[in-house]
Amino acid sequence: MTDRALAVVRAGALTTVQDQGRPGHAHLGVPRSGALDGPAAALVNRLVGNPPEAAVLETTLNGCALRPRSAVTVAVGGAPCPVTVDGRPVAWGAPVRVPAGALLDVGAAVHGVRSYVGVGGGITVEPVLGSRSTDLLSGLGPPPLTDDSVLPVGRAAGRYARVDGAPQPRPPTELVLRVSLGPRDDWFTPRAVRAFTTGTYRVSAASNRIGLRTEGPALERVRPGELPSEGMVLGAVQVPPDGRPVVFLADHPTTGGYPVIGVVRAADLPAAAQALPGIPVRFVAVRRRSGGPGPG
Amino acid sequence: MRALPVGEDSLLVEVSSGEEAQALHAELVRRRAQGLLVVREIVPAARTVLLDGVAAPDRLARELARAELPAAVPPATEVVDIPVRYDGPDLADVAAHWGVGASEVARIHTAVEFRVAFCGFAPGFGYLTGLPPGREVPRRATPRTAVPAGAVALAGPYTGVYPRSSPGGWQLIGRTDTRLWDPARVPAALLSPGTRVRFVAVEGA
Numbered sequence: 001m002t003d004r005a006l007a008v009v010r011a012g013a014l015t016t017v018q019d020q021g022r023p024g025h026a027h028l029g030v031p032r033s034g035a036l037d038g039p040a041a042a043l044v045n046r047l048v049g050n051p052p053e054a055a056v057l058e059t060t061l062n063g064c065a066l067r068p069r070s071a072v073t074v075a076v077g078g079a080p081c082p083v084t085v086d087g088r089p090v091a092w093g094a095p096v097r098v099p100a101g102a103l104l105d106v107g108a109a110v111h112g113v114r115s116y117v118g119v120g121g122g123i124t125v126e127p128v129l130g131s132r133s134t135d136l137l138s139g140l141g142p143p144p145l146t147d148d149s150v151l152p153v154g155r156a157a158g159r160y161a162r163v164d165g166a167p168q169p170r171p172p173t174e175l176v177l178r179v180s181l182g183p184r185d186d187w188f189t190p191r192a193v194r195a196f197t198t199g200t201y202r203v204s205a206a207s208n209r210i211g212l213r214t215e216g217p218a219l220e221r222v223r224p225g226e227l228p229s230e231g232m233v234l235g236a237v238q239v240p241p242d243g244r245p246v247v248f249l250a251d252h253p254t255t256g257g258y259p260v261i262g263v264v265r266a267a268d269l270p271a272a273a274q275a276l277p278g279i280p281v282r283f284v285a286v287r288r289r290s291g292g293p294g295p296g
Numbered sequence: 297m298r299a300l301p302v303g304e305d306s307l308l309v310e311v312s313s314g315e316e317a318q319a320l321h322a323e324l325v326r327r328r329a330q331g332l333l334v335v336r337e338i339v340p341a342a343r344t345v346l347l348d349g350v351a352a353p354d355r356l357a358r359e360l361a362r363a364e365l366p367a368a369v370p371p372a373t374e375v376v377d378i379p380v381r382y383d384g385p386d387l388a389d390v391a392a393h394w395g396v397g398a399s400e401v402a403r404i405h406t407a408v409e410f411r412v413a414f415c416g417f418a419p420g421f422g423y424l425t426g427l428p429p430g431r432e433v434p435r436r437a438t439p440r441t442a443v444p445a446g447a448v449a450l451a452g453p454y455t456g457v458y459p460r461s462s463p464g465g466w467q468l469i470g471r472t473d474t475r476l477w478d479p480a481r482v483p484a485a486l487l488s489p490g491t492r493v494r495f496v497a498v499e500g501a
Contacts, residue, residue, distance in 0.1 A: 026337040026348065028485040029415040128479045138419050139460075140479065183300035183308045229416060229423075231339030231346025233306050255341050255416035263303030288301060 003069040004121060004153040009103060010065035011145040016134035016209075017123050018116075019055040025129055026254040032234060033135040034250050036209060036273030037114055040078035043166050044118030047075035047095050049157045054122030055132040057145070059115045063106035064145060066117070070100045072153060073120035079112030079274055080168045093166035111171035112274035120156030136209050137251040174280040175203065175271055177247065177264045179237060180288050184227065184259035188239070192219040196237075196245065196261055197285040204244070205277040210253075211238075211246040212272045214281055218243025219261065226257035235264035237283070245283070247272055297365070299357035306348045307357055314342055314425055314453075318369045318413055321345050321489055326370075340414040340489045342423075369411065372492040378457065379498040380406075380448050384468035386436070390450060393433045401469055402497045404431070410455060410493040415485070420459035420477030422487035427453060439465030446471045448495065455495075457487075470495075 008015075018041060021034020035041035041056050057064065063081055075095050076083045083092050084105045090096045098104045106117055125132050125142045134141040145151070185193055201216030219239050232238070236248045238258045247264055249272065262283065264272070275281070297320075300308045311317050321340035324347070327333040333356075336349025350356050382402035391398040410426035427450075435451045440463065443449070447458045449466035458464060459477035476486050487493065 023336055023349075025419075026339045026346075027415060027489055028419055029417060029421050030419045129484060140419060180301070180303050183302050228342030228344075229414070230308065230341040230344040231337075231348065233302055233346070233348050235303060253416065254339060255414065260302070263306075265304060288304060 003100075004072075004155065005069045006072070006119065006123075006151045006153055007067045007069065008064065008145050008147060008149045008151065009067050010105075011147050011149070012059050012064035012106075013062050014060040015064045015145040016058050016136070017055050017125055017142050017151070018058045018133045019131055020053055021133050021250060022129045022131035022135075022140070026231065029138070029254050030129060030140065031135050031137050031251050031254060033131065033133040033141065035116065035133075036250055037078050037116065037270040039270050040114070040116045041118075043093075044075040044077040044116045045122075047077070047093070047166065048073045048118045048120040050118060050120065050122050051157075054118070054154070055125070056119070057117040057123065059106060059117065061113055062108045063115055064117070065103060065105040067103050068098050068100060068153070072098050073156060074098055074104060075118045076106055076115055077118070077166055078114050078116040079109035081109045081115050082107035091165060093168065111276070112169065113276060114273055119153055121154035124152045124154040135251050137253060169274070172271065172275065172279065174282060175275040176282050176284060177268045177272060178286045179262035179264050179283045181262045181285055182260075185261050187221050187223055187227075187259040188261055189220050189222050192221070193261070195219060197283055201245065201281040201283070203275045203277050203279045203281055207275075207277065209249055209251040211248050212275065212281075214245050214247075216244065216281075219245065221259070227259055229255045229257045232256045232260070233263060235266060235269055236260045237262045237264060249273065297360065299360055301353055301357070302346070302348075305350055305353060306346065307350060307353045309345045309347065309360060311343060311345075314413055315369065316367060317341070317343055317345055318411065318425075318490070319366050321414075322370050323365055325490070341416070342414065369490075372411070372490060375409070375492040375494055376486060378448075378472050378474050378493060378495050380470040380472050380495045381500055382470040382497055384448065384470045386467035387469050390433055390467050390469055394431060405455070405469065406495050406497050408494075410495070412487045412489050412491040412493065413454075414489050415487070417456075418459055418462060418477075420485040420487065421456055422476075422489075422491070422493075424455040424487075424493055425453060427455065433467050435465040436467060439463055443468065444471065446473060446476075448472055
């Protein structure tokens with residue numbers, strides 16, 4: 001039994017273990033899960049010398065505090081926030097050595113929603129279907145952190161990246177999401193499709209890891225009811241009966257019966273993961289790069 | 297058959313019946329196993345099969361449009377038996393919908409060879425088809441806030457078994473001790489699309 005572990009002193013509003021998720025099981029009803037801001041999770045892993053698949057911590061709004069039982073290298077990225085070790089400010093977006101028994105405090109996000117804490121050696125909770133990610137829709141993977149819980153940490157590779165530090169993202173004034181229309185845009189009136197791609201929505205406080213919920217013009221359908229259940233992809237913009245678009249994020253259900261008016265480009269989803277409630281959202285229709293499958 | 301583009305790298309293939317969707321799913325899984333199709337996820341559903349994560353969706357759509365796809369579901373190699381105590385709280389309601397006595401529900405339900413059409417709702421939850429036409433039942437007007445794990449339930453044309461306790465609006469006709477989902481087991485899901493299933497009536501508390 002090694003002492004490579006982190007004691008959770010302050011779990012924060014919602015802190016989960018995340019890696020690259022468990023794609024490949026959607027046909028069993030298993031969501032893909034994984035870090036919502038993938039590039040930020042990859043960056044903190046790189047900063048502490050981990051392979052990209054190592055598990056990190058994903059915080060929500062107010063960070064978390066951890067006490068390592070033996071010295072570890074950590075890096076905090078994603079949403080910018082103050083970081084301290086035993087009360088002394090240390091760098092955000094750079095590798096930081098935390099001595100055994102010291103208190104690492106990842107503070108509240110200055111802007112954005114989710115900060116990522118990479119730890120040399122990664123968080124080594126037991127994987128489920130090949131992933132250590134917490135899936136909040138179906139309850140797979142470890143439960144969200146609680147005060148006084150303990151997280152196992154793997155053996156560090158020993159070398160960490162020669163990077164001075166990561167640039168802090170600027171606070172976004174609005175979230176612009178590029179969407180390809182379909183597959184069910186024909187369930188909506190032409191006016192609704194226009195409203196969707198030209199109107200301004202706002203990020204709803206009801207957003208979570210399952211979906212980015214929005215408030216704004218309700219999208220009117222040309223037909224009532226539900227579709228027979230069909231497969232859902234990451235970034236799908238589903239429109240429930242209240243007419244307000246929901247952008248599916250990593251913990252989204254694998255099938256659903258509400259029509260999908262469009263799909264957000266994967267490259268735009270990390271920004272969606274960092275969008276605070278109230279921020280304006282615009283959906284901009286773009287042509288598929290592939291040109292689409294054409295008629296028939 | 298209609299192949300609808302979904303985002304940048306996915307296709308939703310729509311067919312006209314559940315049977316066709318199952319046949320298409322089996323064929324796509326076969327092609328992937330033979331290395332003829334490279335795709336991250338093949339997700340069957342009621343009338344569609346989603347191909348998520350394909351390199352050239354437009355080319356694949358053209359290929360599928362030209363391909364001769366089998367209309368019939370291939371025979372399954374194995375049948376999973378699920379023992380059930382038919383004592384669910386909605387047994388009488390289902391019997392009334394079917395116009396039979398309550399004891400007939402188990403006889404009718406155990407006489408069917410079901411097939412997992414698709415999964416969803418929760419890990420390991422299969423939508424099983426096979427009940428003859430006329431045996432559809434509506435969902436309950438008010439969903440239950442907690443349906444116990446192992447509940448055997450009906451809704452629309454489908455039968456399902458709740459893998460874990462969850463809210464649910466299906467009509468509960470019985471329960472089983474069989475574990476539908478066990479992350480420590482390989483495979484974790486007892487049922488996957490295409491699996492044949494028989495329910496076997498058992499007595500007991």
